[in-house]
Amino acid sequence: MKKVLHISTECYPAAKSGGLGDVVGALPVYQEKFDIEASVIIPKYNLPWFQKQNFTTEFSGHIQLAEYGYNFEVQKLKDGVLPYPLYCIDIPNLFDRPSIYLDEHGKGYQDEPQRNIAFQRTILQWLVKCNKDFDLLHCHDHQSGLIPFFTKFVPKFSSLSWIPTIFTIHNAQYRGIFQWYFQKYLPAYDWQHNGWLDWDHCINSLAAAVKVADIVTTVSPNYMAEISMYSGNLETLFRSEQQKCTGIINGIDTEVWDPKTDKYLDHKRTHHWQTFKNKNKKSLCEEFNLDPKLPLISFIGRLANEKGADFLGESIYHACKMQSNASFILLGSGDKEIENDLLTLQSYFPDRVASIIKYDEGLAHKIYAGSDFLMMPSRFEPCGLNQMYAMHYGTIPIVRSTGGLKDTVPDISEDGNGIAYLESSAGALTHSIMRALELYSNKEQFKKLRKKVIAIDFSWEKSAQKYFDLYHQILEKQLQT
Numbered sequence: 190m191k192k193v194l195h196i197s198t199e200c201y202p203a204a205k206s207g208g209l210g211d212v213v214g215a216l217p218v219y220q221e222k223f224d225i226e227a228s229v230i231i232p233k234y235n236l237p238w239f240q241k242q243n244f245t246t247e248f249s250g251h252i253q254l255a256e257y258g259y260n261f262e263v264q265k266l267k268d269g270v271l272p273y274p275l276y277c278i279d280i281p282n283l284f285d286r287p288s289i290y291l292d293e294h295g296k297g298y299q300d301e302p303q304r305n306i307a308f309q310r311t312i313l314q315w316l317v318k319c320n321k322d323f324d325l326l327h328c329h330d331h332q333s334g335l336i337p338f339f340t341k342f343v344p345k346f347s348s349l350s351w352i353p354t355i356f357t358i359h360n361a362q363y364r365g366i367f368q369w370y371f372q373k374y375l376p377a378y379d380w381q382h383n384g385w386l387d388w389d390h391c392i393n394s395l396a397a398a399v400k401v402a403d404i405v406t407t408v409s410p411n412y413m414a415e416i417s418m419y420s421g422n423l424e425t426l427f428r429s430e431q432q433k434c435t436g437i438i439n440g441i442d443t444e445v446w447d448p449k450t451d452k453y454l455d456h457k458r459t460h461h462w463q464t465f466k467n468k469n470k471k472s473l474c475e476e477f478n479l480d481p482k483l484p485l486i487s488f489i490g491r492l493a494n495e496k497g498a499d500f501l502g503e504s505i506y507h508a509c510k511m512q513s514n515a516s517f518i519l520l521g522s523g524d525k526e527i528e529n530d531l532l533t534l535q536s537y538f539p540d541r542v543a544s545i546i547k548y549d550e551g552l553a554h555k556i557y558a559g560s561d562f563l564m565m566p567s568r569f570e571p572c573g574l575n576q577m578y579a580m581h582y583g584t585i586p587i588v589r590s591t592g593g594l595k596d597t598v599p600d601i602s603e604d605g606n607g608i609a610y611l612e613s614s615a616g617a618l619t620h621s622i623m624r625a626l627e628l629y630s631n632k633e634q635f636k637k638l639r640k641k642v643i644a645i646d647f648s649w650e651k652s653a654q655k656y657f658d659l660y661h662q663i664l665e666k667q668l669q670t
C-alpha cells in the first residue's frame with residue numbers, strides 16, 4: 190500500500206473556502222479503494238471546527254524566517270473523526286486566525302509570503318526529523334508550490350529528494366508571487382538554482398511547481414487546454430511542460446452530497462424526485478418569502494469577477510423587467526461592490542429576489558435541492574463543483590462554457606444536460622435565463638432533462654482511478670532510475 194501526503198490549505202470539513210476544500214476532503218476517501226493510504230496536512234486555523242476537536246502533538250519545532258522566529262507543532266486529529274489521518278500545522282501568530290485567506294476588510298493577508306513559506310518549511314522539517322515514510326507528496330495550489338523545489342534543491346531537506354511530487358492546480362489565477370526580497374524567508378540553497386523559482390523577475394510559487402514537480406494536473410481537461418493558450422503570461426511555461434501536464438475532472442463526494450441522507454435537508458429524498466424537489470423548493474421559498482409556483486433560479490459562490498458574479502445584478506434586473514416570471518436566490522460573499530449590487534437588486538424586487546450575503550454550507554445544500562436552475566456565469570472555472578452538486582440534486586445548470594463547465598455541461602441544443610453559452614456578458618446571461626424559462630414552461634421537456642441530469646455519475650471513482658494511474662506511473666519511473 191502506497192502512502193501519499195496531500196498538502197493543502199483547505200480540507201472539508203475542517204477548513205473550506207471553495208472547491209479546493211471539497212476536493213482535498215473527498216479524494217483521500219476514494220483513494221483508499223485503490224489501495225492508497227492517503228493522509229492530509231493543513232494549517233491549524235482559529236475556526237469553529239478546530240475548537241471542537243481533540244488533537245495529539247506529533248512534533249514540536251522552531252522555524253526562523255529571517256528576523257522572525259516561530260515555534261510550531263504538528264498535531265494529529267484524534268482517530269475516527271475523519272476516514273483518513275489529518276495532520277495540522279499549528280503556527281501561532283501566522284495561522285490561528287478566524288479566516289483562511291482574508292482579513293476583516295476582505296483583503297488577502299499582508300503576510301502571505303511568511304505564511305506560505307512557513308507552512309511549507311515546517312511540513313518538510315517534520316518529515317525529515319520524524320523520518321516519515323510517505324511515498325509521494327501531492328501538493329495542491331500555490332500555497333504548497335515551493336515544496337517540489339525545496340525537496341529537490343534544499344540541502345537540509347535532501348533526505349526527501351527521492352520522493353516524487355505531484356502538483357494539482359485548482360486555480361491558476363492565484364500564483365503565490367513574491368518579490369525576490371522575500372528570498373530571505375526561504376531555506377538555504379545554492380543560488381544557481383534561482384531560475385527554478387523565477388518567473389518574470391519574481392518568485393512565482395505556481396510556476397516553480399510546474400517546473401519542478403514530476404507531474405502537474407489541473408482539475409479538468411479543458412482548463413488545462415485553456416491555460417496553455419491564455420493564462421496571463423504562463424502559456425509558454427505550460428506549453429513547454431505539457432508532457433507532464435494532464436487534466437483530471439473532479440468528482441463529488443456522494444456520501445456527503447446524497448439527497449437521501451443529506452443532513453442539511455429538512456426533506457430528504459425518499460421515492461419520488463418530484464416530491465423531493467417540490468418540498469425543498471417550498472421550504473426554501475417560504476424561508477425567503479418567494480412564490481414557490483414560479484421557477485426558482487439560484488447562484489451560489491464567491492462574489493468575484495472570475496465567477497461572473499458582477500453580471501448577476503444587471504442581468505437579473507433585466508430579466509425581472511422583461512416580466513419574466515421567476516424568482517432568484519443568490520448566496521455568496523466577497524467583493525463589497527458586488528455584495529451591494531445584489532442587495533440593491535433585492536430592494537428593487539423584494540418578492541422576486543433574495544440576496545443572502547454570507548457563507549452558509551447548510552443553506553447551499555438547501556438551495557441545490559430546492560432550485561430549478563443554478564447559474565454559473567463564470568469568466569473562467571477550473572472545474573466547478575456547483576454544477577455537479579446541482580445536477581446530482583435535480584437542478585439544471587445554466588453555465589458559461591469555460592474550463593470544467595465546458596467538460597461537464599454541453600448545451601441542450603447538442604443533446605446536452607444544461608443551458609450553456611459562450612459570451613461572457615450580462616446580456617448573454619439574461620438571454621440564457623430566458624432560455625431556461627422557456628424550457629421550464631415545457632413541463633415534459635423539463636422533466637425529461639431533470640431525469641437525465643440526475644442519472645449522470647459524477648462520483649469520484651473514475652477520477653480517483655486516474656490519479657492512481659498517475660501515481661503508479663511516477664512511482665514506476667522512480668524505480669527505473
Ligand code: ADP
Pocket residue numbers: 206207208209211360489490491520521522547548549550551553572573574575
Ligand atoms: P471555487 O473553489 O472557485 O470557489 P468551486 O465551484 O470549485 O469554486 O467550489 C465552490 C464550493 O464552495 C461549493 O461547494 C459551493 O457550494 C461552496 N460555496 C461557495 N460559496 C458559498 C457560500 N456563500 N455558502 C456556502 N457554500 C458556498
